[in-house]
Amino acid sequence: MSRVYNFSAGPCTLPLPALEEAAAEFVEYDGKGMSIIEMSHRSKEYSAVHEQAIQLTRKIMNVPDNYKILFLGGGATLQFSMIPMNLMGGSKKSCDFTVTGSWAKKAFADAGKIGNVNVLFDGKDENYMTLPDPSTLKVSSDAAYLHLTSNETIGGIEWQSWPETGAVPIVCDMSSDMMSRPVPVEKFGVIYAGAQKNLGPAGVALVIIRDDVLASCSDDLTAYLSYKIHAEKDSMYNTPPVFCIYMIQKVLKWVESVGGLEGVQKLAEERSALVYDVIDQSGGYFSCPVQVENRSKMNIVWRLPSEELEAKFVKETLAAGMSGLKGHRSVGGCRASMYNAMPVEGAKALAAFMKEFAAQNKA
Numbered sequence: 001m002s003r004v005y006n007f008s009a010g011p012c013t014l015p016l017p018a019l020e021e022a023a024a025e026f027v028e029y030d031g032k033g034m035s036i037i038e039m040s041h042r043s044k045e046y047s048a049v050h051e052q053a054i055q056l057t058r059k060i061m062n063v064p065d066n067y068k069i070l071f072l073g074g075g076a077t078l079q080f081s082m083i084p085m086n087l088m089g090g091s092k093k094s095c096d097f098t099v100t101g102s103w104a105k106k107a108f109a110d111a112g113k114i115g116n117v118n119v120l121f122d123g124k125d126e127n128y129m130t131l132p133d134p135s136t137l138k139v140s141s142d143a144a145y146l147h148l149t150s151n152e153t154i155g156g157i158e159w160q161s162w163p164e165t166g167a168v169p170i171v172c173d174m175s176s177d178m179m180s181r182p183v184p185v186e187k188f189g190v191i192y193a194g195a196q197k198n199l200g201p202a203g204v205a206l207v208i209i210r211d212d213v214l215a216s217c218s219d220d221l222t223a224y225l226s227y228k229i230h231a232e233k234d235s236m237y238n239t240p241p242v243f244c245i246y247m248i249q250k251v252l253k254w255v256e257s258v259g260g261l262e263g264v265q266k267l268a269e270e271r272s273a274l275v276y277d278v279i280d281q282s283g284g285y286f287s288c289p290v291q292v293e294n295r296s297k298m299n300i301v302w303r304l305p306s307e308e309l310e311a312k313f314v315k316e317t318l319a320a321g322m323s324g325l326k327g328h329r330s331v332g333g334c335r336a337s338m339y340n341a342m343p344v345e346g347a348k349a350l351a352a353f354m355k356e357f358a359a360q361n362k363a
């Protein structure tokens with residue numbers, strides 16, 4: 001089989017060693033005469049996988065002891081509900097938001113159904129191509145939290161530093177740049193991410209929550225919506241998404257094997273520089289609308305001189321063994337999502353293809 005370079009925004013490319021290991025042990029796990037997905041989630045075998053996924057997360061991200069690590073079904077989108085329901089369920093009935101693109105808008109809309117939302121920054125006038133200077137953000141004293149989206153997957157913008165918010169916890173959706181670079185976990189009250197970009201299969205979210213934030217969560221929620229209940233049971237209150245967590249454990253072992261967060265960060269810098277350089281040196285043939293300081297290392301967006309050329313470009317990349325380069329339907333253009341598992345060779349192949357395409361197809 002020849003694998004294509006898969007630039008899809010998510011679900012997306014995963015490390016080949018993780019896929020191959022899972023394939024090799026899929027029908028029979030550890031000599032037990034059954035697959036891991038056929039076993040009780042209380043079995044010794046699955047418990048070890050579950051525990052290791054949590055421990056690897058703690059180790060790779062350097063998560064301090066006063067944070068709980070949860071794996072919850074429902075993806076990042078369920079977190080758009082759980083965060084306001086848990087964190088605005090106590091004495092504080094408002095939160096602060098930065099509205100920086102498509103994903104922040106969705107989280108913002110859900111939070112607004114639960115409490116009052118103060119908008120500290122709205123990127124609308126700049127077409128969501130900019131981020132605020134973190135030092136200019138002044139949180140409201142009565143806010144339960146400030147919500148950020150560290151990387152806007154559709155717009156291709158990524159935060160590079162974090163605001164100072166005093167006693168107000170920062171809650172951050174890191175779905176599309178989770179574990180792609182070191183982050184100071186201690187600056188955040190809650191970090192969450194849908195798994196299907198850098199961590200594993202879709203359908204599960206990783207949630208990292210500080211103990212004092214957890215203690216402040218509402219007690220009045222139904223069981224599945226309550227962080228407290230999931231935390232008390234180490235994400236085993238109900239049957240967890242066992243296959244997803246099993247795959248995440250394999251992906252995390254791979255992250256460790258390539259040097260942890262420093263390792264994957266270097267790869268991301270290398271890959272993204274290859275493509276941004278072609279864009280910036282194309283004399284305007286390719287244009288990236290995002291200012292250099294806000295550019296994402298995970299999702300690179302660009303336009304060609306016409307929609308016809310964009311369609312031709314996407315078609316020809318497919319024939320050349322590269323998939324997923326069509327931009328999101330809401331913004332058009334092209335987009336290359338290059339998460340942790342994208343080999344540098346994939347970025348090189350794309351960069352070479354872009355140069356050749358520009359030379360062959362005059363505007």
Ligand SMILES: *Cc1c(COP(=O)(O)O)cnc(C)c1O
Nearest residue numbers: 075076077103153173175176194
């Ligand atoms: C993909 C994505 C989501 C949605 O994740 P689901 O698991 O599909 O709910 C949320 N936020 C960001 C930034 C994303 O990239």
